[in-house]
Each structure stands twice: as structure tokens, then as C-alpha cells.
Amino acid sequence: MSTEQILSSDGLPLEVSLRKAERKNKLKALFLVGPLFLFLIITYVFPIGDMLFRSIDDRKITKMLPNTFTAIEKWDGKNLPEEPVYAALYEDLSYLKKTKTYGKIIARLNYEKGGFSSLIKKTVRKLGKFEDGNYKEQFINVHKRWGQPEYLVALKNAAPNWTYAKYLKGVDLKFDQNGDIVQQPEDRRIHKILWLRTLKVAFWVTIFCFVLAYPISYLLATLPMKYSNLLMICVLLPFWTSLLVRTSSWMVLLQQQGPINDLIVMLGLAANDNRPELMYNVIGTFVAMTQILLPFMVLPLYSVMKTISPSLMRAGKSLGGTPFVAFRKIYFPLTVPGIGAGSLLVFILAIGYYITPALVGGASGSLISNTIAYHMKSSLDWSFAAALGTMLLVGVLTIYWIYNKLVGIDNIKLG
């Protein structure tokens, strides 16, 4: 028994012809996505990768002290190194002095161990008087720190091309002289507090948004269209308004002589000369961020609630449930997808918030983004900013991944 092959009009077996058509359609779709994909790869994905690279890149100093680092590699780090290391150091420093670029290594070495600044400067100054041979003794004569192994250990620790020291700094850890990971001194442990505060603010803002958004989303979903459309404007107008405008309105409201403080004084909750500080602290950050992110919670909740038929609740009640039981057992479980979508979205946005905390947060209300901006613009420790940014990015992408699994990225609703 033989099965006759079905042929398409051009004489090919139907299966082959179909596969060909499928492949053509696939290519067509890819061709359409291609331009944006390539554009984002070049201008966005690649730069973010470059930033990650920058956070572990420590090659600048390797290039400036090449001979020293080669020579010091064999040293065991216990007793003082032998003559070749010092000879190589002399060679490198002479070159740096000649090109007047030794300033660049000072900051990097000082980061490894305090005290390198004066050490390098003094050594470079005296470099002209060095004689050939017996460099070890001459170095120690110039500055006694060259005879202390911990400085040479610090130098050795700066040798590798790649380092994750900036990541350790981001969680208040560091390498000690032996290359072991230890905690930063107590007074320099600031980043853990910042991470925890960022998580705390994002968490509570999400909770506040949920508590405020749930009742109004329900109202919007159950009211007749003509009323709900009108009320929807209250949600959408802030959504479309500039973030700076909304933040400045909170600055007006929360300032010491502002309307909210006036109200507090009028109600007798505080004396006129003892007005509470509502801004430049974490209260300001909480209040302003909750209001600004609220629409991002309302819109997904609303779109889920809109699909829940009111007859379900009626059925629950007719079967003997009180309105509360009917709500808890029927309505609430059906809204969980909306709650998940809204909460993850608000949390993702809150965790990376920058503008609002910077303007109304003050020192106690600033978040990790503000620290990244500080290191980008003021301290100019770009590799540390990049390391903090990468850590934040990993956190956000993890939540984004969960969001994608739970909600599906194509279900994001905008207005």
C-alpha cells in the first residue's frame, strides 16, 4: 500500500512547500523587529554591558605599573620582597614622573590602603637622587613605609586586571591586607543601610499603593461608564503629568509654611512655632512616591476587575454568603493577577526612583539611585557607581523576570 504524496501547485510536496512558506513568514517578522532590535543592542544593551565591564575593570593601574606588577607576582607576601621588585618599581615610577602621570595611581592605591598619597609623592620627589643598584635600601631610606610589608601587599593586591572590590564595597565589605573579605569599619558601613532603606521604601510604597488603589479600582470597575470615565481622569491626569510638576506640588504642600502644616496647626496638633518637618526626610519620600506611583497600581487592578462579572458576587450572596464572605472567597481571589501585576510594577519603579527622593527626601530619605548619581556626578568614582548600578540592575531584572513569568510582559496596560 503506498500513500500518494500531496503536491502543491509548483510540484513540491505540500510539507516542503509549507515549511518554506513558514520560514519566509518567520524571516519577514524578524526583519520587521530587526531595526529596533539592532538599535537597542547598539545603543542600550551594549552600553549596559560596558557599564558592567567598567565596574570590574582595574586595568588602568596595571598599565601604569607594568614592571612592578610582573616582579611582585612571585613574591609570597610575607617577608619584604627582594631587590628586583624595587628595581622594577624604580623603573615604573621614573617613567610616570617623566610623563607627569603618577597622580593617577595615587587615588587607586590610597583606596587600597591609606598613606600611599604621601608615600608616592615623597618618593617621586626624591627619585632624581637615586643611584644605580641597591634600590631596596634607597627606597626604604626615602620613606620607611617601603620597608613595611603591608604597603607592598597593598601594591600586590592592586595588580590583577579584574577586581570585584567595588561590589564588596557596595555591601560594606572589603579586602584586608591578606586578601580576606572582612567588614568595613563601623563608621563606613553606609551602603547596607541604603539598600535596606531602598527595599523598605519600595515595599511600603507598594503596600500603601495597594491599600489605596484597591477600593477606587473597584469603584471604577463597577460604576456605570459615564461616571467611571469621569473619575478615571483623576487617575490618568496625574499619570500624564510631568514627574517634576507632581514632585514640586508635593514640595509646595509639605513645606514648613505649606497648606498641610497650616492644617495641622489649625487642628491644634502642633504649635505654630513647632511645625513638624514633613519634607527632606523619609516621610516626604513615602507620601510623594505613593501618590506618584498610585496610577500604576490602579490601571492593572482596574483592567482585571473590569473582566469580573458582577453576577459571581450575586451568586455567592444568593447561596448564603454574607457580602464579606462573598468578597473574600470569590472576588478577591479573582483580582490576585491584577494585584500581582500592579505590585510588581510599582515595586520595580519604586526601587529605582531617583528624582522624587532627591528633591523631597533629604539625607534620611535618599535611596540607592541617589547614591549612584552622587558617585557619578560628585565623587566621580564611576566604577563604584557602575558596580552599585549593576547590583540594582540584577535585582530589578530578577523582579522583571518574575513579572514576565506571572503576568506576561505583553499584558502591561497603559491607560
Place this chain on the structure above:
Amino acid sequence: MSLPTYTSWNYRIWHYTYLTICGLVFFFLIAPLFIILPLSFNAEQYIHFSAKMLALDPEGFSLRWYEDMIYGTKNPWGLAAKNSIIIAFFATIGSTILGTVAALGLSSRHMPYKAAFMALLISPMIVPLIISGTAIFFFMAKVGLAATHTGIVLAHIILGTPFVVITVTATLTGFDHSVTRAAASLGSNPVNTFMKITLPLILPGVISGALFAFVTSFDEVVVVLFLAGLETTTIPIQMWVGLREQLSPTIMAVATCLIIMSTLILVSAELLRRRSERLRGINR
């Protein structure tokens, strides 16, 4: 929302409490925006309601801060507005074209790895702006486009495309592909089909995506803070600088103008959304 007469007292009380809570939340959402409007007409230099304003005395109000905004000698708002509009215009065109074309591909039944591509194309919306700003700044500095209009436009195209992709993909979910097949069977080439058939049908989605892209660019501050130079300052940058120094009534005047603008955009976006739903035959 009147209640039937047979509802119990308990339920009545609960119902009105609920409505009050909702009212308060709506107030919390919308009221902060309106605090700015009267203050921008303040005759005095301070950001609070003067006694004359509270008494609705005409002398308490003036347009001086609007004059200051437009004619003020040292004011950067003119240059900033020009830059903002130019940048937002080109960024909108760029994001709309790239985003719409990509959305057409993404909505195709034959698109492989759809979820992965979608996740990547949407990511600029999800990644914290400070990270995007840092990364884009390093990139633009490397290729020599920092502090140029081109650099900022490119950055805003990156940030604007996710919105276009989302809105246009949403419009295309209800799209009846048999009309394009009909056009093809009648001898139309793909470009012609797109221009004559597909585009008019998805236009509301495209325009509302474009509005999103425009607003994103026009309001964007974090990335431009890294990229902008003296000549490429924008309205958000000037507001940011002003807000960091002190609250001035001129900023309130600018903010009022921005609120009016966002109201107009909101109205057009809403009208478009309804039109789009009608075109796609979605009845709600």
C-alpha cells in the same frame, strides 16, 4: 449609586464609608496638582497663599510670573522650551517608526522567540532610569555625542519605543488579518497594503503610542541630566535646577503650563483610545 430600599442599615453605613474613602483617595490623587494653579498667579514672591488671595482680592493675583517666564531677561525657559520641543519632536518620530515596525513583527503569528524579544524591547521602561542614564552617558561620551541634540534624541528614542511597542501591539491583538490577505490577493504589494489598509486601522494605537513617546521625552529628566550641556538644556532640567535652589513662583507658572499641556494630551489620548476600541469592535 443609589441603594435599593431593602438594604440593611449596616450595609448602608458601610457603603457610605466606602464611598467616602474612595473620595479621599481621588482627592489625594488629583488635589496636589491643583495647588499649583492658584499659586502661579500669586502677586507676591512667596509660595504660599497670601491673605489677599484667600480673600479673593484681585490685587492678590497677577500674571507677573508668566511675564517673567516669557520675557524675563536671565530666564532660560525660552531656550529650554525650544530644545525640549525639538528633541521631543524627533524622538517621537524615531520611536514611533521603530516601535510600530517592531510591533508589526512582534504581532505576527510566525515571530520566533516572541516573549524574549518583547522582554528585551520593553526593558528600557523597566530598568531604573539612573542605570539607563549612566550606561547611555558612557556610550554617548565614547562616540562623541554627549551634550548634543543628536545624543539626547537617540537616548529618548530608546526610552520612548517601549510605549509605542506596547500600545501598537495592543491595537494589533484585535486586528483582522484577513483584510491584508484580501489586499494581497488583489495584487497589492506589502508596503502599499501597510500604508492603505493596516496603518489607517491601527492609527489610533500608533498616535497614542506617539503621544506616550512625546510625553516621555518632554518630561524626561534623569538621562538628560547626564547628557545635556549648557546649549542643550531642556525644560525638565531647568525645573530640576530651580527646584533644587528654591521654589519660585516662576516654576509654578511653568508647572501650570505643563499641567495644561498634559490635560490636552490626556484628552486626545482618551479620544483616540475610544476610537480605536470602536474601530476594533470592542464594546465595553
